[in-house]
Amino acid sequence: QSVLTQPPSVSAAPGQNVSISCSGGSSNIAINYVFWYQQFPGTAPKLIIYDNNERPSGIPDRFFGSKSGSSATLGITGLQTGDEAEYYCGTWDSSVSAGLVVFGGGTKLTVL
C-alpha cells in the first residue's frame, strides 16, 4: 500500500488531454515539493516534473504539474502514442523523525 494514492490507469485518445492525480496528506504533499517520473517498460524512471510544476530541460510543455493542498496533478495535453507509459508521483514525507521519500503506486497511461 503506497503512501501516495494514484489511479491505477487512465486512458485517452491521441490529441486529447489527460490528468493523473496524486493524493497524499499533511506530512508529505501538503508541505513538500512533488515530483513526477515517467517510466517506459524495461527502463529506468525519468524525471519529468520537479518542484510541483517545473520541467527539466528537454521535457515538452505538453507536460505540466500542479499542487493544491495535499494533492497534486500531472497534466498532459495533446496526447501522443509515445506518451504511453507508467507515471509515478513522489515527494518527501516528514511523518518520521528523519523523513523519507514516498511514491505513489503508479498510473498506467494508455493512449488509445
Added chain:
Amino acid sequence: QVQLQESGPGLVKASETLSLTCTVSGGSVNSNNHYWTWIRQPPGKALEWIGYIYYSGTTNYNPSLKSRVTISLDTSKNRFSLNLSSVSTADTAVYYCARANLYLKLDPWGQGALVTVSS
C-alpha cells in the same frame, strides 16, 4: 553530464546479503549538494525508496528496511554501495541508484540492476 551505473550479482540466495555498487561519472560523490540514493522496484510493482548517503557519510534509511540496510560511500572510486542483509524472495527487484538534490529530486537514475533472490 552525470551518469550512474549499477553493478553487482544478479542472483543472491535467501538469507544472504545483497551487495550492489553504483559508479558515478561526470560528477563527484563528494558534493554537498546531493544525496546518493537507492530505490528498488519489485517486478510489476511500484517504486520503493531504500535510502541515501550524503557526502559527509550521513545516512537515512526507509524505516521498513532500516534494520537490514547499509549504504556506504567510496570517494576514492567515486561510487557508493548498497548492502541488504538477510534477504528473502520478497527482496527480488530491480535496484536503481540515483542522485537526489536537497529537495530529494531524483535525477538522473542509473539503468537499474535486476537482483533475484533464490530460495
